[in-house]
Amino acid sequence: MQKPKVCVLRTAGTNCDQETAFAFLKAGAFVELVHTNSLISGYKALSEYQILAIPGGFTYGDDVAAGKILANEFKYKLKAALLNFIHEGKLIIGICNGFQVLAKSGLLPGNDELAQEASLTLNDSAKFEDRWVYLNCVTRGRQKPKCVWTKGLPEVIYLPVAHGEGKFVVRDKAVLERLKGNNQVVVEYCDEKGNPAGYPHNPNGSMEGIAGICDETGRVFGLMPHPERHIHFLQHPRWVRAQNRQEGTGLQIFKNGVEYAQKKL
Amino acid sequence: KFDEKHNICFKVETHNHPSALEPFGGANTGVGGVIRDCLGTGLGAKPVCNTDIFCFAPFDYPMHKLPAGTLHPKRILKGVVSGVRDYGNKMGIPTINGAILFHEQFIGNPLVYCGTAGILPKEKSFKEPLKGDAIVLVGGATGRDGIHGATFSSGELTHKSETVSSGSVQIGNPIEEKKILDTIIKARDLNLYNAITDCGAGGLSSAVGEMGKDLGAKVELSKVPLKYKGLTYTEIWISESQERMVLSVPQDKLAALLEVFRSENVRATPIGEFTDTQKLQLYYKGNLVGNLDMHFLHEGWPRPEKKAVFSTPRHKESVPPRAEDLTPSLIRLLGHPDICSKEWVIRQYDHEVQGGSVLKPLCGVANDGPSDAAIIKPLLHSAKGIIVSNGINFRYGFIDPYWMAASCIDEALRQVVAVGASLKNAALLDNFCWGNPDKPDRLGGLVRAALGCYDAAKGYGVPFISGKDSLNNEYTIKNKSLAIPGTLLISAIAVMEDTSKAVSMYLKKPGNLLYIIGTTAEELGASHYYDLFGIIGNHVPKAYPKKARQVFDALSRVSSKHLIRSMHDCAEGGIAVALAEMAFAGGLGAEMFVEEVPVVQVRARAQKTQVQRDDFVLFSESNSRFIVEVERAHQKEFERYMRGVPFGLCGCVSEEAQLKIFGLDGKVCIAAGIAQLKEAWQKSLRW
Numbered sequence: 044m045q046k047p048k049v050c051v052l053r054t055a056g057t058n059c060d061q062e063t064a065f066a067f068l069k070a071g072a073f074v075e076l077v078h079t080n081s082l083i084s085g086y087k088a089l090s091e092y093q094i095l096a097i098p099g100g101f102t103y104g105d106d107v108a109a110g111k112i113l114a115n116e117f118k119y120k121l122k123a124a125l126l127n128f129i130h131e132g133k134l135i136i137g138i139c140n141g142f143q144v145l146a147k148s149g150l151l152p153g154n155d156e157l158a159q160e161a162s163l164t165l166n167d168s169a170k171f172e173d174r175w176v177y178l179n180c181v182t183r184g185r186q187k188p189k190c191v192w193t194k195g196l197p198e199v200i201y202l203p204v205a206h207g208e209g210k211f212v213v214r215d216k217a218v219l220e221r222l223k224g225n226n227q228v229v230v231e232y233c234d235e236k237g238n239p240a241g242y243p244h245n246p247n248g249s250m251e252g253i254a255g256i257c258d259e260t261g262r263v264f265g266l267m268p269h270p271e272r273h274i275h276f277l278q279h280p281r282w283v284r285a286q287n288r289q290e291g292t293g294l295q296i297f298k299n300g301v302e303y304a305q306k307k308l
Numbered sequence: 309k310f311d312e313k314h315n316i317c318f319k320v321e322t323h324n325h326p327s328a329l330e331p332f333g334g335a336n337t338g339v340g341g342v343i344r345d346c347l348g349t350g351l352g353a354k355p356v357c358n359t360d361i362f363c364f365a366p367f368d369y370p371m372h373k374l375p376a377g378t379l380h381p382k383r384i385l386k387g388v389v390s391g392v393r394d395y396g397n398k399m400g401i402p403t404i405n406g407a408i409l410f411h412e413q414f415i416g417n418p419l420v421y422c423g424t425a426g427i428l429p430k431e432k433s434f435k436e437p438l439k440g441d442a443i444v445l446v447g448g449a450t451g452r453d454g455i456h457g458a459t460f461s462s463g464e465l466t467h468k469s470e471t472v473s474s475g476s477v478q479i480g481n482p483i484e485e486k487k488i489l490d491t492i493i494k495a496r497d498l499n500l501y502n503a504i505t506d507c508g509a510g511g512l513s514s515a516v517g518e519m520g521k522d523l524g525a526k527v528e529l530s531k532v533p534l535k536y537k538g539l540t541y542t543e544i545w546i547s548e549s550q551e552r553m554v555l556s557v558p559q560d561k562l563a564a565l566l567e568v569f570r571s572e573n574v575r576a577t578p579i580g581e582f583t584d585t586q587k588l589q590l591y592y593k594g595n596l597v598g599n600l601d602m603h604f605l606h607e608g609w610p611r612p613e614k615k616a617v618f619s620t621p622r623h624k625e626s627v628p629p630r631a632e633d634l635t636p637s638l639i640r641l642l643g644h645p646d647i648c649s650k651e652w653v654i655r656q657y658d659h660e661v662q663g664g665s666v667l668k669p670l671c672g673v674a675n676d677g678p679s680d681a682a683i684i685k686p687l688l689h690s691a692k693g694i695i696v697s698n699g700i701n702f703r704y705g706f707i708d709p710y711w712m713a714a715s716c717i718d719e720a721l722r723q724v725v726a727v728g729a730s731l732k733n734a735a736l737l738d739n740f741c742w743g744n745p746d747k748p749d750r751l752g753g754l755v756r757a758a759l760g761c762y763d764a765a766k767g768y769g770v771p772f773i774s775g776k777d778s779l780n781n782e783y784t785i786k787n788k789s790l791a792i793p794g795t796l797l798i799s800a801i802a803v804m805e806d807t808s809k810a811v812s813m814y815l816k817k818p819g820n821l822l823y824i825i826g827t828t829a830e831e832l833g834a835s836h837y838y839d840l841f842g843i844i845g846n847h848v849p850k851a852y853p854k855k856a857r858q859v860f861d862a863l864s865r866v867s868s869k870h871l872i873r874s875m876h877d878c879a880e881g882g883i884a885v886a887l888a889e890m891a892f893a894g895g896l897g898a899e900m901f902v903e904e905v906p907v908v909q910v911r912a913r914a915q916k917t918q919v920q921r922d923d924f925v926l927f928s929e930s931n932s933r934f935i936v937e938v939e940r941a942h943q944k945e946f947e948r949y950m951r952g953v954p955f956g957l958c959g960c961v962s963e964e965a966q967l968k969i970f971g972l973d974g975k976v977c978i979a980a981g982i983a984q985l986k987e988a989w990q991k992s993l994r995w
Binding site: 056057058059062066081105149170205269278280 | 661
């Protein structure tokens with residue numbers, strides 16, 4: 044079977060590109076690091092790839108607001124290519140700054156006009172924080188999750204967050220209802236048992252503990268925590284006392300994307 | 309050397325004066341500068357981690373005592389932490405290690421040490437500019453910021469510095485530097501240049517001057533891109549505007565090189581070329597404005613001779629009152645600003661970016677205990693790791709800078725051992741921050757410390773690979789000059805063959821045995837315990853490198869055999885603080901018997917020498933000591949490996965969440981719940 048091609052997008056201030064590329068590599072994909080300039084100039088075409096990953100970092104210094112400038116490049120310079128990419132049934136994942144870009148460009152939660160409906164704003168603690176969090180990835184009491192990226196994950200997973208602007212907010216109540224009704228809430232902050240909990244379990248004060256959402260197709264996924272920072276047991280903060288030394292839970296997310304692309308694209 | 313294909317480099321810089329005037333900007337550009345040092349090593353190393361160590365005046369310093377022209381230490385602390393966070397996080401370099409210490413004498417001059425380690429392919433480790441190469445300036449535009457930064461940094465500060473020298477503080481832009489990093493590595497791997505140097509202190513003048521040392525260089529200063537009009541050619545030449553690198557580029561590769569930078573929106577401009585005239589020739593719009601002999605430039609400065617005097621101070625010899633119950637002292641020690649949890653700071657730094665984190669700065673069942681040293685894997689596909697640790701304790705210098713230096717080296721090295729590595733592939737850096745070297749008493753202490761470094765490094769058998777100094781850390785208040793305590797930072801870096809053998813510091817399982825390795829002497833001079841009572845004393849901890857090395861090597865051997873469940877070094881606050889930290893980080897209790905702690909006689913004080921008081925044993929800060937947790941099943945094997953090394957089986961891990969220490973008389977001298985201890989440790993800096 045042919046390896047799917049992943050475009051790990053980078054630009055000024057991207058800084059999780061290499062470990063994200065490594066995670067996809069481990070998951071069995073062929074990976075290229077591509078600068079936004081190459082896509083805008085037409086030197087590279089997005090259509091060559093099956094998966095687009097927007098990694099973490101501080102694109103353009105997070106000036107104006109986190110991810111805002113790259114989001115505008117998406118909206119005003121790459122809109123057609125991106126929409127086409129999604130229409131072709133391909134996959135997008137945005138991690139941390141990548142999620143901020145997807146939300147601010149309107150690709151998440153997603154609507155026809157690419158109008159922004161959700162945002163990631165300053166943490167309630169008013170500072171950047173790096174800490175590990177538990178995530179509930181089986182949306183409680185609802186129908187089968189639709190996001191292709193989180194299939195087969197255990198009920199509770201453990202990943203690090205590292206951000207200053209990660210508080211998930213929506214434009215109005217209707218958006219939140221739609222997200223929940225459509226089963227677009229993919230991962231939620233929780234305690235170690237999987238129950239909703241306050242700070243520091245919910246590290247930024249996100250509405251309803253939302254840590255990641257997908258679009259209506261389930262193929263475009265954005266999340267604040269960093270799955271690429273937990274693909275190996277050595278990255279777990281308490282691996283020294285762990286009995287079983289398996290791969291980190293983050294790797295499954297990348298494998299899901301790669302497997303989906305292999306089967307369907 | 310990291311492995312067959314890669315080398316590593318490590319540098320620690322100081323940015324004290326700028327941080328005193330403008331904490332955010334000073335610390336920000338301090339980090340930026342040391343990252344560029346790394347990028348300018350060989351043909352460019354990729355930075356893989358940062359370490360940041362600060363010294364401030366107490367953060368609860370009374371406002372009304374604040375000398376004119378100084379900022380409040382709390383404001384400096386917050387600004388510095390923000391500056392480091394901003395640059396490190398945005399560059400995507402994990403800040404994995406650090407320390408913060410406090411003393412009133414830092415009121416006029418805070419210390420900010422910034423360090424970066426990097427990795428580069430073996431064949432890219434050396435550079436050589438060639439005749440005819442184009443001089444290419446890469447990165448940000450040049451402005452008036454940071455003019456005379458280097459000279460300002462080398463003078464004393466006064467209440468006027470804020471108005472006179474603010475323009476000397478540089479302005480940082482981490483994203484510009486990130487762009488430079490990305491493109492430089494790309495150009496390096498395409499072999500597009502012969503040499504690279506960063507524009508640091510002195511700006512272009514030192515970068516070009518250094519590179520052209522053996523050749524000669526010709527520069528047209530009007531070609532330098534400017535932030536705004538109106539700079540004189542002198543200003544262009546010495547500006548310390550940040551985020552600039554100088555490359556030496558063969559003419560036939562110039563076009564390809566410029567294209568690499570252009571493709572990612574990085575400014576790159578040829579501004580001259582290297583010649584073979586042995587002269588540094590500067591032009592502005594075609595007119596010769598500077599012409600210097602390279603030899604004069606590099607060798608022309610006569611070697612200064614200065615006078616140094618050192619006399620051992622005699623401090624009043626008093627001891628804290630005897631107490632049956634030492635629990636209150638332990639609680640106070642845990643809350644001591646030097647010892648307390650720095651979680652508020654650490655969490656603001658991204659310490660996991662690049663995905664290589666193996667042992668994080670915070671560890672334990674709740675991820676909040678203090679790790680001894682941090683370990684990262686710079687290559688994601690390899691099990692090899694880099695360890696970074698630091699040793700710093702200016703207090704010992706109040707008694708003797710010689711032993712301060714030896715203790716700092718011991719501390720940095722024992723932290724490497726404590727995380728399970730060996731000293732086989734370890735190296736040291738020194739960073740001296742001192743007062744005015746023209747004053748013989750200040751220089752005397754500095755000389756003592758340097759001698760201590762020399763002897764200790766030889767004794768431990770670990771080489772120094774680099775160093776730095778920052779002098780004139782003095783502040784004039786009412787015509788009286790206040791110097792900082794002479795402060796030495798020792799940073800250690802080591803390569804760990806197999807990071808899956810790492811050892812962490814928190815207790816793992818009830819019933820496991822607790823050993824104390826290394827001997828305890830009555831060395832409480834300048835200890836944190838004495839500090840609680842306002843005593844300095846005279847018996848500063850000494851180091852015995854030969855014996856220490858035996859202890860270190862024995863422990864490295866047992867950790868490589870997986871016989872150690874947890875290990876923590878004893879430093880500030882001694883055995884009691886170390887054990888308390890292990891307990892509350894592991895969420896488990898411990899019992900210990902002071903009787904079993906290996907103690908040593910201090911020869912100088914003949915009769916009364918045997919350590920006899922519980923508090924002396926528990927709070928002494930003697931060097932080369934560890935607390936080690938071992939499974940009962942491994943007791944025999946562990947003790948066999950420890951033969952020839954002083955050790956005592958002193959207690960065990962307990963089910964009950966309590967720390968209990970039994971004194972020499974068999975009675976409990978410390979008893980406290982681990983939650984109470986943790987609270988005391990976290991409270992001080994929970995902002």
